Structure formats: C-alpha cells, structure tokens
Amino acid sequence: MKAALPGLIALAALLLVPFALRPKLAAEPDTARRLVLLTPHNEAIRYEMTRGFRSFLEQRGQPPVRLDWRNPGGTTEIARYLSSEYRSAFEQYYAAQTGSSLSERAAQAFANPKQAEEGDDEAARARRLFLASNVSINIDILFGGGSYDFSQHAAAGRLVDARVAERHPELFGDGAIPQTVGGEPYWDKQGRWVGTCVSGFGICYNPQALRQLGISEAPHRWQDLADPRLAGKVALADPSKSGSANKAFEMIVQQAMSDAMAAAGSPAKGTPEEAKALSRGFDDGMRLIRRIGGVSRYFSDQATKVVQDVQSGSAAIGMCIDFYGRFESEGSGAAERLRFVLPDGGSSMGADPIGLLRGAPAPELAKTFIDFVLSPAGQAMWAYKRGVPGGPVRYALRRTPILPVMFEPARRPFLSDPDENPYLAAHAFTYRAAWTAPLFRALSFVIRLMCVDTEEELHDASAALAAHGNPPRAKAAFDDMSLVSHEVVKNEIAPALASGDPLREVALQNRLVTALKRHYEQVSELARSGQ
Known part of the structure; x- marks a missing residue:
C-alpha cells in the first residue's frame, strides 16, 4: 500500500489540477441582489449565463446580483415541483383570504385552465382568486424546457406576462423572432413566455461502433x-x-402521420378520410417506436446518459436533442x-423558453435577466x-440562437455551428400541434x-x-x-x-402492462415455432 501511495497521489493530482485551474466565478457579496431561477439546464449553461449576466449588468453600471439556480431534475420533475409548490402556497393564501381551508375540489381547480372563472361555486372562486393573486413560491424565473411545458404552465396561471414586447417591440417585428416556425410556437401571444434558443431532435451515433456492427452508412x-x-446498442x-x-x-409520430396524410392524398380537414389517415399514421409511428x-x-x-454512452462506445446510436450531441462532441x-x-x-425546430413566475420576489431583476x-x-x-x-469562456454551449440577427454574415466566424439556421431547417418539416399536442402526456405514458x-x-x-427470420404470423x-392504437390513446x-x-x-397501467407482456410472449x- 505504501509503495502505491506516490502513484495514487500523482493520479489524484492529474485528475484534480485541470479542475483547479479552470476559471472560477468570483463570489458576490452577501448584500448582492438575489435572483432565483428554476431550470433543467446543466452546469455549463448556468455557469456561462451567470458570468454573462454579471458582465451585462456591470457594463450598464448596475449593482451586482447573485443567481440562485434551482435544478430539481428534468422538465417532468420541474412540472411536478411547480404544481406541488403552488398548491401549497395557494392553500395558505386561500386560508388567509377566506378564513377557510381549500377543499380538494378547489385544489384541483385553481390551476386548471379548463375551470371557468365565472360562477359562485368554490372551484370558480378559487380559480379567480389565484389568477388575481401574487401567490409566490419564492422563485423568480422558469428557464429552459419546451414550448409545450411552458404553454401548460402559462395556461395554469403559474407564468405571468413579463411585458417583453412592451420593452422590446423590435424583437417581434419584421425580421425578428416570428410567432411560429414550422408549426412550432416561438413565443406566447400573451407574453407569458418567449423562446431563448431553438433545438431539433435527432440521432447521435458513434461511427466506429457502427462499423464494428457492420454498418458503414451513416x-x-x-x-x-x-x-x-x-x-x-x-x-x-x-x-x-x-x-x-x-x-x-x-x-417520429408526427412524421408518420404526415406520410400517411400524403399517401391518402392530403384529405380535407375534418373529413372521415383525414381522421382515418391520421389514425393510421399515429399507429405507424408507434409501431416504429416499438421496433x-x-x-x-x-x-x-437521464437524457444526457444517451449521448455519453454513444460517445464512449458502450452504445452505438441513440436519440437526443441536438445540443446534447454537439456539446458532448467538444474536445x-x-x-x-x-x-x-x-x-x-x-x-421541427422547437423553442427553449424563459418565463416570469407568478409572485416572483424580484420581478424587475427577473425582467432584466430575460432581456439579457x-x-x-x-x-x-x-x-x-x-x-x-x-462569447463563453469555459464552455461552448453549442445552442442555436433564436434571434435572427445572430445569423448575419458578420457574426458567422464567431458561431460554433454557423450552418445551423432554424429559419432554414424548419422548412423541411411542419409540426402540427393539433395532431399530437393534446396527446403529449399520453404518448409518454404509452x-x-x-x-x-x-x-x-x-x-x-x-x-x-x-433469430427466426421474421415468420409472417409472428411479425404481424x-x-x-x-x-x-390511436383510438385507444385518444x-x-x-x-x-x-x-x-x-x-x-x-x-389502466396495470391492465395494459399485463396485456402487453402477454402480447409480446x-x-x-x-416466432420460435416458425409461424
């Protein structure tokens, strides 16, 4: 053991010294203003955005700020967290305002966009009271995710108008950020969220690992x-x-539905032919996912594990969001x-938004961060x-900006991925929210x-x-x-x-799992009997 000690010390130094030499953010004084952000973004994004915002404030002669990042997990965990925290906060607010406790019916209704505000029943009163309130969970900003998640939080009432369009109308005019691109919304018409960068979804792969499997074509x-x-693999x-x-x-499902519509001759909206084509396409897409x-x-x-394992070769290929693949390919x-x-x-190329949370403790500072x-x-x-x-100093984030001015020729030499322009790529695919957005949660469940x-x-x-050559009955x-099927899901x-x-x-889960297991058996x- 003693003989091995010098080697262990040298190994530890080799591993730790690069981290010790990395540039560190100076700690802000305790008196600095605090901004609390809820995010799924990784440490690299948090680091560069913190450093960039501090520089942004300093150049404008504004006092320092301390960014308090909260990272409970991915977008699914964040949605659960927000739902739970706002329920707890509203229960206290409701009791203080009405002198009575919040019933379970009202608790289910206060953040439900389908709950009508009109009427004198408890559910309607709870909904009105929440939307007129400044109920706080002591977090200022929701930063990162997808437009679907942000639209859900906005409809629930957890996000409020940050008035970005009032302060910066130039961001949303001609030649600026369009409201939709390829069917994907890039900002909320009521100002409750706006995209900050855009992302596509695709395939990451390891060329060497594929070749070892006898696959030469990308x-x-x-x-x-x-x-x-x-x-x-x-x-x-x-x-x-x-x-x-x-x-x-x-x-995958959207593309299959689009293909089915094209094969059916693009039937008119609302016709039985359209409904049949969409159902067939949905089933085709889910069939491919099963395969x-x-x-x-x-x-x-963890979605990031996919890219890491493909890069290491323990997997040969995977599905991921574009910037996971690009970020991990640095080096x-x-x-x-x-x-x-x-x-x-x-x-499609979807927006990754930012929004102001209801009851934000530092709303003006939050708006300044959104502007930055x-x-x-x-x-x-x-x-x-x-x-x-x-640009960034420690990490090249490899994200595609949403601001069209960033794709001007003068900026091209500075871009990590100068050929990635969402306003060109989106023309190859049109996202039709009416087809699958209402089934988004059901899709993940299935x-x-x-x-x-x-x-x-x-x-x-x-x-x-x-192993048995895809016998026809087994394959069918x-x-x-x-x-x-689409009908069952819908x-x-x-x-x-x-x-x-x-x-x-x-x-429902138990019944379907049992049935699916028996189906696969x-x-x-x-197949084993050659049928």
Missing part, C-alpha cells in the same frame, strides 16, 4: 434506429422522465466518436465559440408501458423475430397496435390521465 432516418443489427431516454425524449418520440424499443439497450432516466477527437444528424424531414438572454450579448452565450470576443415496463418481454420478442402479431388513455384520478391511472412463441 443513419439519416428514424427508421435506421430499428435496424436488427443494432440489438442492444440503441440508447434511449425514458419519455416519462425526460421532456426532450418525449418530444423526439413525438417527432426501436425492441433493439434498445435501455431507456435511461480533442470527440467528433470522431460522436456525431449528430437531424433525420430527413423528421424534426434575448439580447445579442445573451444570445452569444448560446452560440459563440469558446474564447471569442463576447411508450413507457409499451417499451420500458415490458422491456424484457419486448426484447425477447424482437430477438425471436430476428408484433406489429399489431390494437392495445395502444378515447381511453388520454381521458384517464386527464381525470386527475390516480387510482384510475394505476388500474405470444409473439415470441409464434
């Missing part, structure tokens, strides 16, 4: 993830834990082990190369049951099909989506999830 379609040669994230993962799966799940390595709780030789591609016509993030100085933090003037909770049986069925059974699963009844949800039996 992937370029979602269907490439279902290649049987990839069995056990496809890294995925659990869509019930990661909003970005669920959005990526939604892209991808069948060759998966895992469905991780010497990393690009040879990790690449990212948007699938052909298979992904939307300014060229803040946009440079997302997009510029590390070390260039005005994929979890279909691929995660039944993982062992699904893998066995997929392996049996591949595997592709049968009747248990989780008319049974989505309403059950929206009911707010946990017992109903658990009963039958596929395995058919």
Whole structure:
C-alpha cells in the first residue's frame, strides 16, 4: 500500500489540477441582489449565463446580483415541483383570504385552465382568486424546457406576462423572432413566455461502433434506429422522465402521420378520410417506436446518459436533442466518436423558453435577466465559440440562437455551428400541434408501458423475430397496435390521465402492462415455432 501511495497521489493530482485551474466565478457579496431561477439546464449553461449576466449588468453600471439556480431534475420533475409548490402556497393564501381551508375540489381547480372563472361555486372562486393573486413560491424565473411545458404552465396561471414586447417591440417585428416556425410556437401571444434558443431532435451515433456492427452508412432516418443489427446498442431516454425524449418520440409520430396524410392524398380537414389517415399514421409511428424499443439497450432516466454512452462506445446510436450531441462532441477527437444528424424531414425546430413566475420576489431583476438572454450579448452565450470576443469562456454551449440577427454574415466566424439556421431547417418539416399536442402526456405514458415496463418481454420478442427470420404470423402479431392504437390513446388513455384520478391511472397501467407482456410472449412463441 505504501509503495502505491506516490502513484495514487500523482493520479489524484492529474485528475484534480485541470479542475483547479479552470476559471472560477468570483463570489458576490452577501448584500448582492438575489435572483432565483428554476431550470433543467446543466452546469455549463448556468455557469456561462451567470458570468454573462454579471458582465451585462456591470457594463450598464448596475449593482451586482447573485443567481440562485434551482435544478430539481428534468422538465417532468420541474412540472411536478411547480404544481406541488403552488398548491401549497395557494392553500395558505386561500386560508388567509377566506378564513377557510381549500377543499380538494378547489385544489384541483385553481390551476386548471379548463375551470371557468365565472360562477359562485368554490372551484370558480378559487380559480379567480389565484389568477388575481401574487401567490409566490419564492422563485423568480422558469428557464429552459419546451414550448409545450411552458404553454401548460402559462395556461395554469403559474407564468405571468413579463411585458417583453412592451420593452422590446423590435424583437417581434419584421425580421425578428416570428410567432411560429414550422408549426412550432416561438413565443406566447400573451407574453407569458418567449423562446431563448431553438433545438431539433435527432440521432447521435458513434461511427466506429457502427462499423464494428457492420454498418458503414451513416443513419439519416428514424427508421435506421430499428435496424436488427443494432440489438442492444440503441440508447434511449425514458419519455416519462425526460421532456426532450418525449418530444423526439413525438417527432417520429408526427412524421408518420404526415406520410400517411400524403399517401391518402392530403384529405380535407375534418373529413372521415383525414381522421382515418391520421389514425393510421399515429399507429405507424408507434409501431416504429416499438421496433426501436425492441433493439434498445435501455431507456435511461437521464437524457444526457444517451449521448455519453454513444460517445464512449458502450452504445452505438441513440436519440437526443441536438445540443446534447454537439456539446458532448467538444474536445480533442470527440467528433470522431460522436456525431449528430437531424433525420430527413423528421424534426421541427422547437423553442427553449424563459418565463416570469407568478409572485416572483424580484420581478424587475427577473425582467432584466430575460432581456439579457434575448439580447445579442445573451444570445452569444448560446452560440459563440469558446474564447471569442463576447462569447463563453469555459464552455461552448453549442445552442442555436433564436434571434435572427445572430445569423448575419458578420457574426458567422464567431458561431460554433454557423450552418445551423432554424429559419432554414424548419422548412423541411411542419409540426402540427393539433395532431399530437393534446396527446403529449399520453404518448409518454404509452411508450413507457409499451417499451420500458415490458422491456424484457419486448426484447425477447424482437430477438425471436430476428433469430427466426421474421415468420409472417409472428411479425404481424408484433406489429399489431390494437392495445395502444390511436383510438385507444385518444378515447381511453388520454381521458384517464386527464381525470386527475390516480387510482384510475394505476388500474389502466396495470391492465395494459399485463396485456402487453402477454402480447409480446405470444409473439415470441409464434416466432420460435416458425409461424
């Protein structure tokens, strides 16, 4: 042990010295103003945005600020946290205002956008009281996620108008940030959130690992993830834990629905022909997701693990949001082990927003931070190369800015990814919210049951099909989506999830998991018997 000690000390020094030499942010005095931000963003983004905002304030002669970042997890965990915290805060506020406790019915109604404000019943009174209040959870800003999540929080009443358009009308005029791009909303018409950067969803892959599996061609379609040669080498994230993962799966379904509409001759809106085509496309998309799940390595709780494992070679390919792939490819030789591609016509470019929370303790400071993030100085933090003037100093974040001025030729030499322009890429895909947005939560629920909770049986069925040459009856059974068809999801699963009844949800989950496991077992039996 003594003989090994010098080596251990040297190893520790080798590992720790680079971290010790990294530039550190100077601590702000205790008297500094405090801004509290709730975010799924990683440490790299938090670091660069903190440093950039301090510089932004200093250049304007404003006093220092201390940014208090709260990071309870991904967008799903944040949604649960906000719901719980606002309920607790409103219960106290309601009791103080009315002298009575909040009933369970009113607790379910006060943040429910479907609850009418008119009327004299307790639920309507609770809704009116909440929307007229300044109920606080002692957090100023929600920063990061997807437009779907922000739209849900805005409709609930947790986000309020930050009046960005009043202060900066130039951000939303001609040649500025459009309201929608490729069907994706980039800002809320009522001012409750605005996109700060944009992201696409696609495929990360390790060229070396693919070649070892006998795959020489780079992937370029979602269907490439279902290649049987990839069995056990496809890294995925659990869509019930990661909003970005669920959005990526939604892209698969959207593209399949679009293809089905085109194959049907683009039937008129509201016709039976349209409904039939959309249902067929939804089932096609979910069928492809099942096939991808069948060759998966895992469905991780952490979306970032997908990219890390693909880069290391323990997985060969995976689904991820674009900046995960680009950020992890930073560094010497990393690009040879990790690449990212948007699938052909298979992904929209969605906004990553920011919003002011109801009851923000420091609303004016929060608005200043929002202004910074939307300014060229803040946009440079997302997009510029590390070390260039005005850019990040420690991490190249590799995010695509939302401000169109950032794509002007004069800025091109400073951009980490100068060829990534959302206002050009979005033309290849149109996101149609009416098709899948109402089913967004149901989509994650079904994929979890279909691929995660039944993982062992699904893998066995997929392996049996591949080993026995895809016998016709077995393959037809595997592709049968009747248990989780579009009609079932729309008319049974989505309403059950929206009911707010946990017992109903658990009963549905147990019934479907049991049925799906038996379904996959039958596929395995058919395949092994050559049928």
